[in-house]
Amino acid sequence: MRTATVYVPRDTTALACGAEAVARAIVAEAAARGFDVRVVRNGSRGLCWLEPLVEVATAQGRVGYGPVAAADVAGLFDAGFLHGAAHALALGAVEAIPYLASQQRLCFARNGVIDPLDLDDYAAHGGWKGLDAALALASADIVQAVLDSGLRGRGGAAFPAGIKWKTVLGTEAAQKYVVCNADEGDSGTFSDRMILEGDPFRLIEGMVIAGLATGATIGVVYLRSEYPLAFTLFREAITRARAAGWLGADIGGSGRAFDLDVRLGAGAYICGEETALLESLEGKRGQVRFKPPLPAIQGLFGQPTVINNVITFASVPDILVHGAAWYRDYGMGRSRGTLPIQLGGNIRRGGLVERAFGITLRELLYDYGGGSASGRPIRAVQVGGPLGAYLPEARFDTPLDYEAFAAIGAMLGHGGVVAFDDTVDMAGQARFAMEFCAIESCGKCTPCRIGSTRGVEVIDRIRASIDREKNIALLRSLSDTMLNGSLCALGGLTPYPVLSALDHFAEDFAARVARAVD
Amino acid sequence: MSPATARDEPIDRVAGLEETQRAFVVGVLAELSGLPGALLPILHAIQDGLGFVPPASVPLIAQALNISRADVHGVVTFYPHFRSTRAGRHVLRLCRAEACQAMGARALEARLRERLGIGLHETTADGAITLEPVYCLGNCACAPSLMVDGAVHARVGDAELDQLVAQCREA
Ligand SMILES: Cc1cc2nc3c(=O)[nH]c(=O)nc-3n(C[C@H](O)[C@H](O)[C@H](O)COP(=O)(O)O)c2cc1C
Ligand code: SF4
Ligand code: FES
Numbered sequence: 289m290r291t292a293t294v295y296v297p298r299d300t301t302a303l304a305c306g307a308e309a310v311a312r313a314i315v316a317e318a319a320a321r322g323f324d325v326r327v328v329r330n331g332s333r334g335l336c337w338l339e340p341l342v343e344v345a346t347a348q349g350r351v352g353y354g355p356v357a358a359a360d361v362a363g364l365f366d367a368g369f370l371h372g373a374a375h376a377l378a379l380g381a382v383e384a385i386p387y388l389a390s391q392q393r394l395c396f397a398r399n400g401v402i403d404p405l406d407l408d409d410y411a412a413h414g415g416w417k418g419l420d421a422a423l424a425l426a427s428a429d430i431v432q433a434v435l436d437s438g439l440r441g442r443g444g445a446a447f448p449a450g451i452k453w454k455t456v457l458g459t460e461a462a463q464k465y466v467v468c469n470a471d472e473g474d475s476g477t478f479s480d481r482m483i484l485e486g487d488p489f490r491l492i493e494g495m496v497i498a499g500l501a502t503g504a505t506i507g508v509v510y511l512r513s514e515y516p517l518a519f520t521l522f523r524e525a526i527t528r529a530r531a532a533g534w535l536g537a538d539i540g541g542s543g544r545a546f547d548l549d550v551r552l553g554a555g556a557y558i559c560g561e562e563t564a565l566l567e568s569l570e571g572k573r574g575q576v577r578f579k580p581p582l583p584a585i586q587g588l589f590g591q592p593t594v595i596n597n598v599i600t601f602a603s604v605p606d607i608l609v610h611g612a613a614w615y616r617d618y619g620m621g622r623s624r625g626t627l628p629i630q631l632g633g634n635i636r637r638g639g640l641v642e643r644a645f646g647i648t649l650r651e652l653l654y655d656y657g658g659g660s661a662s663g664r665p666i667r668a669v670q671v672g673g674p675l676g677a678y679l680p681e682a683r684f685d686t687p688l689d690y691e692a693f694a695a696i697g698a699m700l701g702h703g704g705v706v707a708f709d710d711t712v713d714m715a716g717q718a719r720f721a722m723e724f725c726a727i728e729s730c731g732k733c734t735p736c737r738i739g740s741t742r743g744v745e746v747i748d749r750i751r752a753s754i755d756r757e758k759n760i761a762l763l764r765s766l767s768d769t770m771l772n773g774s775l776c777a778l779g780g781l782t783p784y785p786v787l788s789a790l791d792h793f794a795e796d797f798a799a800r801v802a803r804a805v806d
Numbered sequence: 807m808s809p810a811t812a813r814d815e816p817i818d819r820v821a822g823l824e825e826t827q828r829a830f831v832v833g834v835l836a837e838l839s840g841l842p843g844a845l846l847p848i849l850h851a852i853q854d855g856l857g858f859v860p861p862a863s864v865p866l867i868a869q870a871l872n873i874s875r876a877d878v879h880g881v882v883t884f885y886p887h888f889r890s891t892r893a894g895r896h897v898l899r900l901c902r903a904e905a906c907q908a909m910g911a912r913a914l915e916a917r918l919r920e921r922l923g924i925g926l927h928e929t930t931a932d933g934a935i936t937l938e939p940v941y942c943l944g945n946c947a948c949a950p951s952l953m954v955d956g957a958v959h960a961r962v963g964d965a966e967l968d969q970l971v972a973q974c975r976e977a
Contacts, residue, residue, distance in 0.1 A: 300943070300944055300945055300958055301944075301945050301947060301948050301958075301960060303957070303958065304945050304948060304951065304957075304958040304959055304960035305948060305960045305961075336947035336948055337947065337948070339948070472942075472944065473941070473942070474942070475903030475904045475905055475906075475941060475942040475946065476903070476904055476905045476942070476946045477942070477944070477946070478944035478945070478946055478947070481944040513850075513887050514899075514940055514942065514943055514944065514953075515944060516956050518944075551843075551846065551847065552846065552847075552850055553846075553885075553887075554846060554849070554850070554885030554886070554887035554888055555885055555886035555887035555940070556884065556885050556886060556887075557941060568846065569843050569846075570842075570843045571843040571844060571845030571846060571871070571881070572845075572877075572881065573880055573881055573884040573885075574884065574885070589842065589843075630946065630947070631947060632905035632946030632947045632949060633904065633905040633907075633908035633909065633946065633949060634908040634909055635947070638946070638947025638948060638949075639947050640947075661909065670904055674903065674904060674941075704905075704946070706904050706905045706908060706946065707908060708908045709908070712908065716912075717904070717907070720904070720907070724903075724941065727941075728941075
């Protein structure tokens with residue numbers, strides 16, 4: 289009898305929804321029925337609302353079932369799911385599911401498709417081709433390709449990656465570094481995690497290319513400690529890549545060297561800020577450094593350092609394979625390429641949507657997201673993490689584009705989109721933004737350290753109807769001080785969620801007559 | 807630090823390490839001290855092995871890395887992940903961030919505090935459960951999220967919460 293291949297994701301969200309028990313039930317049921325089943329632990333496709341999403345390889349391609357509970361497994365065998373048979377949970381061909389079929393998956397092309405730790409699978413799906421191309425180029429030509437692609441950093445600040453790389457290439461030093469920012473501290477974001485868990489060799493490939501482009505021979509990934517599964521899987525990926533010669537003294541037989549390590553953070557949001565991250569990697573408290581010097585000139589241990597987000601590095605191999613123009617053809621304005629958008633919060637179909645820049649919030653929230661999970665109207669959306677603005681329905685037609693968002697006083701950040709229904713209390717959300725800043729402040733500057741605590745108190749007074757007008761004016765002036773007087777974006781951007789809540793949802797700061805939520 | 811707090815250092819800081827703890831810390835230091843930027847990897851290894859970073863291990867770490875005790879202490883206290891006191895048998899990390907708020911994390915937090923009778927960063931009197939806040943677990947599409955001893959649970963409702971707490975108390 290032929291061996292049936294079944295895919296059950298090993299991904300944080302899939303596991304959180306019960307994937308481990310499902311995988312075990314499939315193995316046990318197959319054994320009991322005498323079926324020969326190979327269970328592959330793939331990454332997630334990013335159709336999170338369908339997790340655990342079980343796939344079966346059939347003659348017609350991969351067909352899906354989901355969300356599957358362990359208790360469904362016997363019934364799936366009864367129905368003949370190993371042959372792709374009909375069942376209440378059947379989803380048909382996975383790649384035809386509109387949520388997936390309508391995406392433009394570049395970075396996430398392999399996620400959920402391959403076994404993330406299988407080097408053969410990686411190579412069979414186009415892996416290492418970008419590195420092969422880079423090995424045939426001079427450093428300056430790799431940098432030029434990244435420059436020409438228009439790729440901007442995906443960690444939040446959207447700075448052109450090629451310019452950083454060029455600076456590092458042009459700075460002489462005995463040792464240069466490539467650092468990957470995998471701190472992914474923004475709430476509502478999980479795309480870095482999905483790459484680390486679902487296609488880790490892609491990140492390794494992108495970082496090796498960055499090493500070749502800049503003359504750096506040591507790479508470090510700084511990963512948040514909240515992601516233990518990503519850590520385990522990524523560390524294993526490094527070990528396997530090194531054993532296969534894709535890391536080490538002789539990358540792919542080229543005679544060029546690059547090695548990689550992964551280090552864990554320790555729960556401090558500020559360590560996502562690049563200079564605090566470098567301090568942390570050096571074994572210190574995560575305090576923000578004054579700039580200049582730029583990390584590209586004096587970064588890790590004082591040496592020239594490329595520091596980019598996971599998605600930035602993960603975007604690079606395809607640019608080298610298909611060319612800068614191919615990548616630049618995606619997108620709008622000065623936002624080129626695709627953005628992996630993460631839909632979360634109160635949303636019916638949460639997940640990962642990779643699309644070229646230019647898609648609107650409304651398309652994301654309704655065409656992909658299917659509206660709120662609660663079935664109530666979506667009242668507010670926070671885009672770009674805890675420092676991102678809260679947007680009302682009137683702004684839902686804004687295209688996802690760095691400049692278009694800046695124009696409405698918002699930011700895309702790392703691409704997190706968090707939906708709230710009409711039960712949300714926006715004064716409470718503004719308060720949380722200040723509270724979060726107070727908890728996470730590195731303490732270096734007063735407006736952030738003290739201002740955020742004052743901000744919480746002022747909002748409490750507004751909510752308690754104490755001198756409302758006076759305190760609202762105070763909140764605005766406090767926000768102004770933080771905006772202008774903070775060294776980094778934690779203190780400097782916290783006013784965005786606060787002021788956007790105040791500006792767009794003023795009624796929530798008014799006298800507390802219970803707002804009609806029917 | 808004010809002179810008063812310096813005098814009032816917790817007793818377990820001046821008390822030594824248990825012999826097994828000491829051996830463990832020495833082993834970690836022998837293995838990791840040579841790494842560039844070794845302090846965080848060392849603290850992680852100690853906490854993973856012992857459940858916390860014993861204050862009495864600070865002088866050993868300082869000596870091995872040739873930095874001051876104040877430097878080590880400053881790092882341990884800066885990072886929320888590291889703890890200087892023993893945790894309960896189980897650690898619950900409740901996500902307090904926005905995507906989870908949008909799906910009821912505030913009510914979940916209130917229920918958890920009420921059920922456990924403790925606040926954030928505290929441990930129940932029976933030593934069963936430590937409650938910690940966390941700001942995003944990367945499970946925002948299936949919120950609200952709760953991590954129990956390293957495993958994330960998705961879409962946690964009241965019933966599941968009570969069940970998880972009961973399991974922690976029993977085992
Ligand atoms: C408070 C704060 C937190 C940040 N957190 C992250 C993070 O978690 N991940 C990230 O990639 N960038 C984060 N950044 C942005 C980094 O400072 C930096 O811009 C980024 O690592 C550069 O990589 P990129 O150009 O590829 O985006 C943060 C910035 C600030 C001010
Ligand atoms: S703004 Fe806040 S987090 Fe940023 S450097 Fe100043 S005190 Fe530190
Ligand atoms: S906001 Fe709670 S898991 Fe991301």
